[in-house]
Amino acid sequence: MAEERWVSEVNAGWGLTVKVRRQLCDIQTPFQHLEIFETVNLGRLLMLDGIVQLTSFDEFAYHEMMADLPFYACARVPERALVIGGGDGGVLRELGRHPELKSLEICEIDEAVIASSREFLPETACGFDDPRVKIHVGDGSAFIKAHPGTYDLIIVDSTDPGGPGEPLFGEPFYRDMKNALRPGGVIATQAESYYLLPEIAARVVGFAGRIFKSSGFAQINVPTYPTGIIGCCVASDGTDVREPARIPDPELRKVLRYYTPEIHRGAFELPGFARRLFGEAPEK
């Protein structure tokens, strides 16, 4: 019998452990340690610097919400989208379901993530096959400065601060994103878990609240992220981001597994302690 192996993400003093069958990829890129595993129960698993980025089992939850919260919050029909990070292709795959989008750009710092995802994670990397996709390889914080007034949607699907994602968690980057939006445009950023990394979640929500007219932290259930939830910070100078401006058509609703208009509204409803963390009154 093959020897079983367990891999763990250890983050902020505790961990999440997954039983794996074999390792498919183990490389040190110029930016990070990239590993892909075939797990026993959860399909494929992508880790960067020992942190779980996705599993086949539950990546739909994160990717649908990161793409569709901003897509449906945008009052006018979005035409131009930019993904920063997101080298596994999952957010692109979800954006690709919307024929209204005329261009889908991605700025990923590490081309090895794109190449390895194409080789070992075809179910997310199929997002790159869309003919509207244009790939830029580089730091998203520098890229955004060079594109004022360009995008209806900017989605930041980044790694945690500490590695190459560090500048994506600073206030200047949030101001640069605002400048890169077209009128009424919407941003959505990976905003961590209020249980695991509350200071980072609160920091990001604080920037968004100071810089944009409407903002909020939406929680997403993703069992293979430690604590089982992750946040998406959504913000805009257009209409209220907590309320879908449009809804998926009936055919798309059959395809989506997580996003619904009801989940859109409900994701912003937070437990009292999290409301206090983000400076909101615990009772409305």
Ligand code: SAM
């Ligand atoms: N869903 C994942 C999560 O929250 O754990 C994130 C997945 S995605 C693979 C994260 C990507 O962000 C990585 O491929 C990484 O290379 C990219 N990234 C990190 N810093 C970046 C930066 N400054 N500019 C562009 N991409 C960056």
